[in-house]
Amino acid sequence: MAPQREWLEKDYYAVLGVSKDASADEIKKAYRKLARENHPDANPDDPEAERRFKEVGEAYSVLGTDEKRKEYDEIRRLGAAGFGGGMPGGASGAGGFEGADFGDLLGHLFGNGGAGGFPGGATAGRPGRPGRRRASRGQDLQADVHLTFEDALAGVRTTLRITGDGQCETCHGSGAAPGTQPTTCSRCSGRGQVVIDQGPFSFAQPCEQCGGRGQIITSPCATCSGSGRVVKPRQLTVKIPAGVRDGAVIRVPERGGPGIGGGPSGDVLVTVHVASHPRFGRKGDDVTLDVPIFFSEAALGTKLTVPTPTGERRTIKVPAGTASGRTFRLRGEGAPKRRGGNGDLLVTVRIQVPAKLSREQKKLLDQLAEHDDHAARDAALFDGAPQTT
Template sequence: MADNDGIRSDWVNKDFYAELGVAKTATADDIKKAYRKLARANHPDSNPGDTAKHEKFKKVAEAYDVIGDPEKRKKYDEVRSLYAGGGFPGGFGGAGFGGRSTYGNTGGAGAGGYNFDDLFAQATAQQGGAGGGGFADMFGDLFGGGRSQRRVRPQKGADIETTATVGFVDALEGVTIQLRLTSDAPCPDCNGTGGKPGTKPHVCNVCGGQGSVIQDLGGFQVSETCPACGGRQVVYDEACPTCHGSGRGLSGRTISAKIPAGVKDGQRIRLRGKGAVGEAGGPNGDLFVVVKVTPHRVFSRSGDNLTIDVPVSFDEAALGSEVRIPTLGGSPVTLKVPAGTPNGRTFRVRGRGVKKADGTSGDLLATVEVQVPAVLSPEAREALEAYRAATGGKPLREGLFDTAASEAASA
């Protein structure tokens, strides 16, 4: 349950850094990378029927919602640091607060002589505050006795990442696609309360509306999230039949995403405001689409240029020829192959490549592949033998031996 300034009463019991597998000193980028990795691995769409991973996805989303937000992270660290450093006399609900060591309310003055009002007044005075603000406003509702009720601040929704596959031609020309998205969200029927719609909540009688209970571990006590209300401080006699009391659900929606012309395989596109819905009127998160481009059977891409392999026969390469080749989405062009063209030579056809953002286009790069026939007719074999006899006085590999011998001598 959210308290003043967006603080949650169960933060002291949850290690969000451990949930994301990062150190407390991790940078914002490290936290974001860890969240995205875990979210992809445990997303319900990728793990249908796996309740363990669904639950992990929810915990990861909750952790990122807190420490992924600089302001929430600061408050979370302050709460955890104060608790770990003994900043609350007697601990949370220990002897200093009512002296209880089992489940129950922790309000009022206790054996340690501390009273909530006195504690907050003292802490506020130490910080130089008076009246509202300071320690009392920041942590008051953490114990159910806050002096002020501040409106929950709007929070930006979480960013979502998905993958979209488009065809080779669509990637070059641009296309609008439909994406089906599923993300963690408050239950649509109970609005995140966990109670059956139409019913009213009452204060949890296990924790007394504190959201946490004290567990005696023999020699020391720890504060834990109340098992009855899950930290919400209130309970419903009847659970929501849709979310079974969890207050969480999955939001499914279909959006139109415009893939710009010239997008490359593996490129990450940001669609602002298409992510998860914001909280308390905050803006929506962003959607990141990783584009996968299916290969073409004839053309390939090299930057802003298109490439094509052009098979030519031995006689076309040796004697020279004119070869017609296709272009992508346009009329064929004639490629002039000069006599004596070697295998692997690349010719450039200008303006027949990828269309650029400035309106110009790259080129089409055509690479010659000289084909060697696997089967020869008697006439072709006779002609080739005659060619061999005519060129037999010019050994092609003589230079290999001379070069190899000179390298060996100099070694």
């Protein structure tokens, strides 16, 4: 489906949670609320937050402007009436409009470039004349990178091996055998589109004779079978930012599949996988660390020397009477933040209970137990509780 039709099928009113009769102030209020709720900085552990944030922004870019909103409403009204099948609430098309490039219909409705600056705005031809051959963006490629916990915190440069479409070196992307040249398609005159008249409208659709390329290849390249592209592995060096989290996706612009008809290359989307660490964990930009302490240290207080993620050592003071599970914060010793600075190191103490005791240890604990205030504990548990028989 063409990009124009994809955004035309989106219900921007539903995205913002407002009715089709909502006022401009209501739309603005809804946008600000949703943008604030879905801002990536407010949802660091939610990979969907950025997608929702962009979707809300896209919806407001259309509905937040009176002119674009009117055009959007008019196009949706025509879609519901049966033009350009597949529109929200619309029929599957009316007499030949099925499969047509709706961007050209937009051009006739609103003039040249009639998408009015909408996202993915259409380029339109003129009535009775072929539309300009359109360039297509290349395919996005997927890749994975596996990092140690330390590398994820420090940031690294790594070389990935990716496989995807690349330009054929034999024909240099033309699709024609060496020594030959593609010929201009006689049906569309090299435009890649032909004009179809449908009642009062004229609209363009891809030329069937040349497949929308605008050229006919009479002697295809043997290496790529005339496509101009081949699947081949290649290496790509990627900079992984410091503090990257497990599951993050890094976009490398225009290093993906080659574009068609002069269009830009696609991107490479690199998914980051961070290995677990035997001691440290992550909680957003903070690093976590559990430290075992002895009962005597918790009761009497102590000073603990703990490691940091960078390999340095820091000392924390554990006050007397510290309970198991208490967390101490070492500021600035965590993971690097995207906008500068570092998170904290959260040190949680866990009181160790020995599985085996020496005879001397048992003797000392028995002496200590003689001073335990069982009455105070029982009073806290049972005073005021209903009596049972």
